[in-house]
Amino acid sequence: MNRGNTLKSGRKEPERVILTMKKIFLIVLDGLGDRPNVELQGRTALQAAYRPNLNRLVKDGQCGIMHPVSPGYRTGSDTSHLSLLGYDPEKFYTGRGPFEAMGLGMTVLGGDVAFRANFGTVDTNGVVTDRRAGRITSGTDKLAEALSFSVDGVDFFVRAGVEHRAALVMRGKDLMDRITDSDPHEPGLRVQEVKPLDEKAKFTADVLNKYLALARKKLADHPLNAKRIKEGKEPANELLIRGAGQAPSLTPFSELYGMKAACISGIPMITGICRLIGMNSIAVEGATGRLDSDFRAKFEAAYRTLNDYDFLIMNIKATDVAGHDGDPIAKRDAIQRIDAAMKDIGKILQDTVVCVTGDHSTPCAMKDHSGDPLPILFNSSGIRKDRAKLFDEISCTYGTYNINSGDVMKVLLQLSDRAEKYGA
C-alpha cells in the first residue's frame, strides 16, 4: 500500500493505516432480550441498567436489531448458537438428544447417537411403575458410571443430570437415529423394545436392545438399589431413553472461516456445541454459569485468549438465569455487573471487532424464552458509526442493521476485513 505519495492532482496522498484482518470477539449475553417489567417502570432489564460501557460501544460503533434464526422464531440456546456461528439449525439441528448430552458436559462427536434418559422404576413384569424412580436425588452418578460400557464395538456413555434425569451417548460405526424410544412415556405401560424406523437403523436398535438388557441387570445388582429397596424407596432399575438424535458432522469452524477459534462458556451445552465444531474451550476460574459468576475474570481471560486466537465466542449465562427466575432486578443487576466488568474493552478495539448481543430473549415476565428480537452492537476502529446512542432493545432500532442471527458471522467477517470478494 502506498503511503504519502503525491497524487496526480498534486495533493499529497494521506498516510493511512495498513488494513490487516482483525480478530473477532463475539459476546453472547444469554437470554438478554426482555419485555417491559412493572418492577422497572415498564422498562426492560437492559433499559433499566446503568451500562456506560455498552452504551459507549454503541455510540462509537454500529448497532441494530437481530432476530434469532428469523423474525418470530422462539429459539433455544442450542439452535440460536448454531445459527449465530453460521451453522443453519434448519440443516444441522438434529433434536435435543445430542444437545442435552452436551448440556450435561458430555463429549459428543459428529455421528454419535444421543438420547435424553430417565432413571425409572420397573416391576418384575417390565411395567414402568414410576418414570422418575421416586424422584431420586442422589447416587445417580454412580449408576451412570456403572452403565458406561461397550457392546459389540459400540461405546455407551451415561451421565447423570438433575434428579432422575440423565443422557446416553452411543459412539461407533454405522449408527443411525431413526429408532423408537424404550420409554413408554406413561407409567403403567411396559418398557418398549427399541425398533428401527429405517432399514439402516437395524444395527443401532439391535445393539441398543442388547445394551439395555445388560444395563437392566447391572442396575438390578447395584448396591444403591439394594439400599433404596431396604429404605422403602423406589429402585432406579431402568434407564428409560427417548428422543434419539444423531450429532451432525459439522465442518470445523476453523475450516469454514479460516480462523483459529476458542470459546469461553459457563454452560456445558454451549461448550459442547463449540467443541463439536472444533473450537478450544478455555476454562476460567470463578466462572460459574450463574448469577455469581466472576465476569471480570471472564473478560480478563478473553483478552488473554485473543492474543492466541482469531475468534472468540464468550457466553454469559447470568442474564438468562435471571430471566428464567422471573427476576428483573437480578437481570438488571447482572447486566450492570457485566457492563462494569467490560470497562477495559476499549483497549482491544484497534485490532478486534467486538460484537455484543444475545442468543434469544428470556423476558422476566415470561420466565422462559420468547421470540422477541435482540439488540446487537459492533465496534472496532475505522468502522462506521451510526445514529444509536444506547444499547437496548429499542434504541438499537436507530442502527444500521435489521438482521437474522444467520447473518451475524457474515457481518463480522466483513467488518474484520476477512470477507472474500464475491465476484470481481
Added chain:
Amino acid sequence: MNRGNTLKSGRKEPERVILTMKKIFLIVLDGLGDRPNVELQGRTALQAAYRPNLNRLVKDGQCGIMHPVSPGYRTGSDTSHLSLLGYDPEKFYTGRGPFEAMGLGMTVLGGDVAFRANFGTVDTNGVVTDRRAGRITSGTDKLAEALSFSVDGVDFFVRAGVEHRAALVMRGKDLMDRITDSDPHEPGLRVQEVKPLDEKAKFTADVLNKYLALARKKLADHPLNAKRIKEGKEPANELLIRGAGQAPSLTPFSELYGMKAACISGIPMITGICRLIGMNSIAVEGATGRLDSDFRAKFEAAYRTLNDYDFLIMNIKATDVAGHDGDPIAKRDAIQRIDAAMKDIGKILQDTVVCVTGDHSTPCAMKDHSGDPLPILFNSSGIRKDRAKLFDEISCTYGTYNINSGDVMKVLLQLSDRAEKYGA
C-alpha cells in the same frame, strides 16, 4: 375509475389522478459506500459532500439501507449488478470468465464459454518460462485479432486487456465449462492439455485443444513475436487460459418485467451484463468511466433516453475509482459533481421513479470493496415521504427500507405502479 361522485357521507368524492405506470430510472453510483475518513473529520465521502440535489430527493421521498446480496456480503460489481437487476447471482453468476470478457467490451451471449487469459512465453519444450511474456505492453491487440477464428463450427474470439491480460470467448453448439485450464499457473511447468471434468464437456475440451494448437502456430509465426525476439524480449507465444465459465442464459429483462430497457454505463462489464439481458446500451459522448467523466452529458442523455424507454439503469464509475485510489477528497468531489449534474432531475419525477444507490461500498480507507451496506433513495410524485433528510450511509437509516439488493426491482415495480397483484 369514478370521478367526483357523491359519497354516502354526503361529501363529494375528490377527483383523483388516474394511475398510470411510471418509468424507472435506476442510478448506480459505483462503490458509493464508504467508511469514516480521517481526512474528512471522520465522515464518509458522501457525508462530506455538498449534495443538495440528492438530499432534496431524500427529503421529498423515501430512503433506506440496502445490503448487496444480503448483509455482510462483499460483492463485486458483477454480482451486485446482477442482484440489483433481479437476477440472483447465487443462481446465475458463473464465475469471472464471462464477466471479465464483458469487462473488455466483448459481446458474450448466453451459452458462450469464456476464459480469463494471459499472453505468456513458452520454450521449445512447451514449458512456461514467463506467464506474462515479459509484461508485454503493446501489440497484444494485433495478436488477439490473429487469434480470433473458427474451428469445427466453434467461433473463438480473443480480446487484449491491460499488459499481458486478455479474454477468450468460445461460441457454438454444445459447449460446456466443466474443463481444466491450459495455464499451469506457475512458471517452470508445461502448458496443460485441457481436460473435460464431465463427459458432456469432451467436445469443448477437444475443440479447444485443437484451437490452442493452431493459436500456438499463429503466435509463433506472428511478426510481432519475431520483432520481440530480435529485440531480446520474451515472445508472447502462448495464450494461457483459465477459469472457464459459461455465460448464463438469462430471461431477457423486457420479458421478465415487461419494460423496454436501456443502460448507460462507462464500464464495459456493466454494459456487457445489460446486453446479456437484452438491454440496449446508449453511448454518451464524454462519458469515460473515470473521474473526468462528463456527468452532465450522462444525465442529459438519460432524460432523452427515458422518452423512448420504460427503464434505464445508469452506472457512474467515478465514485468507485476514487475509492480504489484511496482518495476521499476525490470521492467527495466526484459526488459533488454528480450531484450538480442532476440538478434538473426534478423535471422527470412526475412520471418516473428515480432510485439512487450504489452497487457496493468501496471505502477509501480500504482501497477495495467492502461488505458495508449502502444508502438507497426512491423519489417520484405521489409516493410516501419518510423521516430522512439527507442522503448518506447513516441518515438513510431514518428511512423506510432495510433491504437486500435483490429486493430493489420489486420495490421499483411497486412504486412505479407496475407490480402485479399477488393474490386477490
